[in-house]
Amino acid sequence: MVGITSYGGYIPRLRLNRGIIYGSNAWMAPGLIGSANGERSMANWDEDSLTMAVEASRDCISGFDKKKIDAAYLASVNFPFQERLNSGVMATALNLPDSIESADFTSSMRAGASALMAGINAVKTGDYRNVLVAAGNRKITKMAYLHELWAGDGAAALTVGTENVIAEYKGAATITDDFVDHYRGLGEQFEYNWEERWIKDEGYMKIVPKAVKALMDKTGITGKDVAKFVMPCVFGNVPVQIAGKFEIPKENVSNNLHAVCGDTGPAHALVLFVSALENAKPGDKIVMVAFGQGCSALLFEVTDNITKLKARNGIKGSLAERKEEQNYIKFLAHRRLLEQDLTIRAEANWKTALSTLYRKKGMILGMIGGKCAKCGTAQFPKADVCVNPECNAVKTQEDCEFADVPGEIMSYTSDLLTYTMDPPAHYGMVTFENGGRSMFDFTDYEIGKIEVGLPVRMVFRIRNLDHQRGFTQYFWKAKPIIKKEEA
């Protein structure tokens, strides 16, 4: 049996009320009011498609034997790198074995589903035991563009395999059709869209049904068998209309999360699918549809194993971790859509020595430290000479992963002098359970709620953006864990 064996999700905690976007733009674009309901998720300044996919993947593969993963696929249309394997960065951050295949899937809103189908097909051939499939997207739009309201930032991840399958793959149908609802040419920052009515009537309403029908013909199911119809679409009534054509009950059409998150583009089919799995019961048949220059439709059937899956954050958990952002200017600034005076201090030179990065990729991207085989001291970074003054043994350290080790704050400050995209900068010394410590930037903190002893979780984030050279520098940061009632 081939199918989904695990899932994970990540929606950044910041949420921007669409009314705020509308309110700021109403003077020039009063028509936005039609889409000004609910809120959209908003990546922090140090998050992008890649970091969110890493976080969703960590949620997905927590406890999974990484050595059994043979490929890592990543989908996005907003990759931080046009050239440099983004899925390779993800695989390094996740400390997946270097014997894996990794590949980026991009260009289409269908890229997330394409990555999933590639994963499924690879496992079906028997060549790969398990494939990690992740999709993350942080869309950048012009101000007052409808998609600025409709879009959300987020990621989802799945593992495809043959053991402990929670949702069996039953089949798929794909149509490729160069229907250009929108496009973004090389070197362009923003997309260009055609008329909505045409996209709905000529695009979604004609192309999707073809794929769904092909899927049903292939798998022998009817609309009445479909427990969940998962179809991302910013036009909320379209999936319901399409479901209606196949007699799929309206209540079985998945919510597109517009009200609480927004559309995460090529990641959204996986985000909604994960969301559906979170509420699924054994026997449920789930149809996943992904539209974009054609359409893919996939059928899964949930198995009993879903009841045994251990608890995770998922889409539900990350949606529950919510902080309202009231500042639209900050939203624009963090996406670098405004020319800000960042002061001379911000001119600091963030050139990355790529040879150093390669030599230390385990440390920088994977947060691998060392554990001394002689005295047992865990330490970060790993070094040739053990840090324990009673030991100081040379070349005795074995790799030791720190990313998932619980930490706590030993000292901290809130710094208004140093340059950061989101002042004041918070950072401090973090000590890890079972040994090891280091100074880290903090992220996703509550100002005034940091204290010595506060527990933290390490997260993979953008450390610096080298605008001069177009390079994004990643490292790990400490995210304080603040209990719900205190937040």
Added chain:
Amino acid sequence: MADGIKDKVAILGMGCSKFGERWDCGPEELMVEAFEECLTDAGIDRSEIQAAWFGQCYDEIGTGKGAPGLAISLRLPYIPVTRVENYCATGTEAFRGAVYAVASGACDIALAQGVEKLKDTGYGGLPAIDGVNSGTLSGQTLPNISAPGAFAQLASAYRAKHKVNYNDLKRAIAQVSVKSHANGVKNPKAHLRKPVTIEQVMASPIIADPLGLFDCCGVSDGSACAIVTTPEIAKKLGKTDLVSVKSLQLAVSNGEEQGFKDWDGSYFATTRHAAKRAYAEAGIKNPREELSMFEVHDCFSITEFVTYEDLYISPEGGGIKDVMDGFYNADGQIPCQIDGGLKCFGHPIGASGLRMLYEMYLQLLGRAGERQLKDPRLGLTHNLGGFPFANVNAISIVGRYE
């Protein structure tokens, strides 16, 4: 077995420029200003200087890399000159080079000079740490820290360790600044010469919590220097009252603070190591009773505060009581920062360690004007570079040659 530096080297002369926003001067002119005073004080000709050590931290806003910056500015006659850089302890490091050279017998008369021209940076504070000037690896992993942000963390850890309330510590470190400003008023070479109140310090805008603007030392230009020789040569040159070096110690972090488990973030491990060795070298048994005065590296009020304890002058956890009791005031038991400290002089990195020694030297010779303390015998300088979790700690003790 080495018997240490005590009384092997005497200070023949010292000089110190006016510190401040010296828009009129570059590092070259600042060095000449300090050097002219020093040479006159030493009573020798520049041709008698046989070797020099040049302390400058930020070569990018100074004279550039290497030693020629000093040799060219002073027109030193093709003698050996070495540039040293050891974070903010650079000034003491230059002094150490000159003193050791004389003590070794390699030369009779040596110069140590430090300078920094911070006000060519273009913004307040020290030049930002970035991906290029902090090393290719830590440039990719060290948080985006500033100096106040690095030191401010001492306060969070000190509060947690000693169960001190936020405001009690904030008030005590405010008093540290109040005391230094009171001294700086009396120093014509200081940059900041206005008295401040505890209320003013506590109300100053936050830079890095809990440090406000008045918890931070000034940002200034300046230079200071010393000419050293042996006590015997000094006497031959006609000097009668001599100030000699009693101890010079350095302790440098080896990664334990930032990587092992013992350090709790509330103190300087290096200061404690250097202090013990310095007292032993100088023959001091009880610093709280024997020291006459001291200058610490008060880049931030919290740094000075924890250093009282790290130098074993205040008992551990007893800093608040001592500072609030006025123990470190000009009229207290051991005046600290009698010249105004970094707080009032600012911190032109390469110059600071030598500037501290300059005040100890003036005090020991009774030349400190209205700041003059009664009959001081031993003075200590504490010159610290880096961050609490990784630093260079330099301690010098000087005193009357008796």
